[in-house]
Amino acid sequence: MKEVRIGLIGIPNSGKSTIFNKLTETYQIVGNWPGKTVETVERAVKFNDKHFILIDFPGTQTLTPTSMEEEIAREYMIENKPNVIIQVASAIDLERSIYLSLELMELGIPIIIALNQFDEAIKQGFEINVEKLSKVLGVPVIPTVAMKGEGIDKLVEKALDLAHSKPKGNIITYEDIMPQINNIMSIIKEFLPDRYPLEWFALKLLEEDPWVTRKITELDTEKRLGDILEKEKDYVKKSTNMHPSLLLVNNRRSVAEKITNEVRKIKPVSKSKFIETLDLLSISSFGYLLLIVVMTTVFVLTFGVGLLFRDTIQLIFFALSSQFVFVITDPLLNAILSGVQLSLLVGLSFIIPVVFLFHFFFSLLDDSGYLPRAAFLIDKAMRKIGLNGKAFIPLLLGYGCSVPACVTCRILEGDKPRFVTALMITLIPCASRMIIIYGLIAIYIGIITALAIYLFNLFVVLLIGMVVGRSVNLNCESTGLIMVLPPYRVPLIKNALRKTWARAKDFVYIAIPIIIAGTVFLKILEILGIMEHLNLLFDPLFLGLFGLPGYVLSFLLFGAIRKEFALVFLVTTLNGNPLFYLSPNQIIIFTLITLFYIPCVATTVTLIKELRLRKTLIIIGINLLTAIIVGSVAHIIFLFS
Amino acid sequence: MNTTLARLDKGKTAVIKEMNLDNNIKRRLMALGLLPSSFLKVLRIAPFKGAILIDVGGCPLAISHDLAEKILVEELE
Numbered sequence: 108m109k110e111v112r113i114g115l116i117g118i119p120n121s122g123k124s125t126i127f128n129k130l131t132e133t134y135q136i137v138g139n140w141p142g143k144t145v146e147t148v149e150r151a152v153k154f155n156d157k158h159f160i161l162i163d164f165p166g167t168q169t170l171t172p173t174s175m176e177e178e179i180a181r182e183y184m185i186e187n188k189p190n191v192i193i194q195v196a197s198a199i200d201l202e203r204s205i206y207l208s209l210e211l212m213e214l215g216i217p218i219i220i221a222l223n224q225f226d227e228a229i230k231q232g233f234e235i236n237v238e239k240l241s242k243v244l245g246v247p248v249i250p251t252v253a254m255k256g257e258g259i260d261k262l263v264e265k266a267l268d269l270a271h272s273k274p275k276g277n278i279i280t281y282e283d284i285m286p287q288i289n290n291i292m293s294i295i296k297e298f299l300p301d302r303y304p305l306e307w308f309a310l311k312l313l314e315e316d317p318w319v320t321r322k323i324t325e326l327d328t329e330k331r332l333g334d335i336l337e338k339e340k341d342y343v344k345k346s347t348n349m350h351p352s353l354l355l356v357n358n359r360r361s362v363a364e365k366i367t368n369e370v371r372k373i374k375p376v377s378k379s380k381f382i383e384t385l386d387l388l389s390i391s392s393f394g395y396l397l398l399i400v401v402m403t404t405v406f407v408l409t410f411g412v413g414l415l416f417r418d419t420i421q422l423i424f425f426a427l428s429s430q431f432v433f434v435i436t437d438p439l440l441n442a443i444l445s446g447v448q449l450s451l452l453v454g455l456s457f458i459i460p461v462v463f464l465f466h467f468f469f470s471l472l473d474d475s476g477y478l479p480r481a482a483f484l485i486d487k488a489m490r491k492i493g494l495n496g497k498a499f500i501p502l503l504l505g506y507g508c509s510v511p512a513c514v515t516c517r518i519l520e521g522d523k524p525r526f527v528t529a530l531m532i533t534l535i536p537c538a539s540r541m542i543i544i545y546g547l548i549a550i551y552i553g554i555i556t557a558l559a560i561y562l563f564n565l566f567v568v569l570l571i572g573m574v575v576g577r578s579v580n581l582n583c584e585s586t587g588l589i590m591v592l593p594p595y596r597v598p599l600i601k602n603a604l605r606k607t608w609a610r611a612k613d614f615v616y617i618a619i620p621i622i623i624a625g626t627v628f629l630k631i632l633e634i635l636g637i638m639e640h641l642n643l644l645f646d647p648l649f650l651g652l653f654g655l656p657g658y659v660l661s662f663l664l665f666g667a668i669r670k671e672f673a674l675v676f677l678v679t680t681l682n683g684n685p686l687f688y689l690s691p692n693q694i695i696i697f698t699l700i701t702l703f704y705i706p707c708v709a710t711t712v713t714l715i716k717e718l719r720l721r722k723t724l725i726i727i728g729i730n731l732l733t734a735i736i737v738g739s740v741a742h743i744i745f746l747f748s
Numbered sequence: 749m750n751t752t753l754a755r756l757d758k759g760k761t762a763v764i765k766e767m768n769l770d771n772n773i774k775r776r777l778m779a780l781g782l783l784p785s786s787f788l789k790v791l792r793i794a795p796f797k798g799a800i801l802i803d804v805g806g807c808p809l810a811i812s813h814d815l816a817e818k819i820l821v822e823e824l825e
């Protein structure tokens with residue numbers, strides 16, 4: 108017998124991934140802003156001796172997508188139909204959750220509702236009559252508190268029971284237009300395969316859903332539908348004075364509102380003064396200052412605590428390595444050993460502290476609910492570029508890693524906004540580039556200069572966003588911000604640590620081994636004298652343009668694999684202290700170039716997947732050009748100052 | 749008094765009259781609870797005539813200023 112497939116579907120930020128993580132013991136990113144999950148994930152689960160497959164879906168506000176992650180979720184629901192839907196509803200956003208319930212019921216799949224974030228609803232004074240809700244909708248409703256695992260056992264048991272039952276079916280009757288719906292149904296029934304929900308397809312045709320319309324055109328090889336659809340739509344328009352799509356939304360909407368009022372009572376409660384004040388401050392004019400303070404604090408804490416760690420780690424490292432002094436005469440073996448030693452030192456003292464600290468502080472921020480507020484605050488400025496506030500979220504994520512940030516661009520409406528935002532993300536210093544800023548600027552020049560570099564970078568990113576945005580006519584396609592604002596939540600250290608590990612583990616598993624191998628490789632090249640040839644070849648170009656020695660090219664090439672390599676191999680090749688070989692000005696120029704010059708391999712692969720080759724090449728071109736301009740202008744400025 | 753959502757002050761309540769937006773955006777806003785005849789309250793306005801946070805259906809919704817300009821409302825006392 109095939110295993111039961113259970114889908115977790117719900118409005119954004121309702122707690123789907125929290126439930127998924129609880130049941131699968133895997134980790135999908137959880138945080139407090141809408142749009143974290145942007146891809147469907149299936150995992151096998153063994154739960155109280157029962158086996159089933161659980162699917163985590165991206166959040167869907169409605170089943171008529173406006174952005175890519177909703178499209179992905181919706182298509183998956185229809186094409187890879189789960190046997191049961193667990194609708195993860197939000198008890199603090201009941202009306203919108205019920206709206207989605209009504210839509211999901213049209214799919215003809217058995218449904219059970221997890222009324223999640225039930226604890227918060229109580230805190231906010233929402234009294235929800237769960238039994239009544241279940242009775243009105245005709246589906247089981249289980250109150251849950253996902254992080255604490257409350258109600259999850261019962262939820263899964265009931266869901267498994269439902270797997271082989273008949274779906275409840277639609278509870279809305281679109282009375283005025285039933286003849287039209289029936290007519291369309293009777294026609295498409297002849298060619299629509301059984302696995303597709305018939306009534307839902309008919310409704311979506313009336314709603315002019317692009318994907319469904321395309322699908323039907325493909326299937327309707329004999330053109331049976333012909334102009335009947337248009338006629339029916341015209342009829343609806345004339346008889347109800349409303350566009351059919353708006354009419355359907357309106358119907359569901361009023362039912363959702365009616366049910367909500369029936370089952371929910373609102374009691375006045377006294378809210379936490381602290382949270383209230385914070386909320387007020389974070390989105391007032393003071394909020395801009397707060398945004399700067401918050402981001403600066405994250406960087407200063409990371410660099411400051413990182414420096415502390417570095418000293419301790421280096422002390423321990425030297426103490427340990429002085430225990431193992433070998434006299435080795437073979438130059439090759441010597442190169443290998445010193446390479447390994449040096450790269451371990453660099454890995455432990457430069458990379459690990461910075462990456463872990465940054466992701467930890469950022470995770471706290473992202474769990475608190477601050478990101479969507481920053482998006483709200485910055486919306487006006489983003490509208491000037493032609494984007495909207497939502498784009499600020501992937502941009503902020505870009506300070507962590509460009510790869511997930513570019514994937515998160517799926518939450519934006521439209522291809523152009525996605526392209527421009529992705530371009531800006533590639534120019535933002537991710538954690539890898541933060542290691543470079545830390546390892547070269549914060550350590551050898553100072554934290555203030557490091558912050559100034561971030562500020563300068565931001566200026567360049569905005570400038571390029573604006574110029575490119577103008578030249579692709581971003582305004583025409585971009586829509587304004589429409590976003591449900593989640594409440595502030597107190598971040599849990601445990602969750603933040605888990606997320607930190609999920610985001611930083613690549614540095615341990617992937618970066619460090621490559622660094623060791625790469626350092627040894629470079630040491631060997633050095634012994635063989637190949638480096639000198641390279642240097643001679645590129646010296647004229649690099650000296651002329653940037654005032655840098657030609658050998659930095661090899662570091663930049665490594666940096667294209669992973670950005671932090673540019674720093675690591677610079678340091679290991681220059682035997683620990685770049686200041687012996689490069690002047691502070693040269694160090695600044697080199698750092699500036701590494702910020703902009705090229706998206707790393709992983710980012711490039713992601714960009715090709717998300718935006719296709721052509722746009723990726725354009726992005727790479729803009730990156731290169733920016734690096735050359737910034738690097739040579741900085742060189743000229745330093746020459747004359 | 750008839751005005752647009754963008755011109756309402758913080759703390760004001762209003763009822764929506766008309767939305768001069770294209771169907772896709774209108775459909776989304778309607779699904780989120782913003783449709784002719786629904787009541788709303790302005791919770792916050794971001795500085796410099798920025799985005800507007802409104803209470804509709806019991807959970808706050810943020811929308812851009814330029815969208816709000818196209819939503820006609822009747823202000824309630």
Ligand SMILES: Nc1nc2c(ncn2[C@@H]2O[C@H](COP(=O)(O)OP(=O)(O)OP(=O)(O)O)[C@@H](O)[C@H]2O)c(=O)[nH]1
Binds near residue numbers: 137251474
């Ligand atoms: N108080 C409370 N918070 C919850 C509960 N369930 C989830 N959360 C919080 O809600 C936020 C969103 O949780 P996620 O699991 O990431 O939500 P999601 O539905 O997967 O979100 P998207 O993937 O963005 O659609 C996180 O901050 C969770 O900690 C709950 O039952 N009670």
Ligand SMILES: [Mg+2]
Binds near residue numbers: 125135136165
């Ligand atoms: Mg999720």
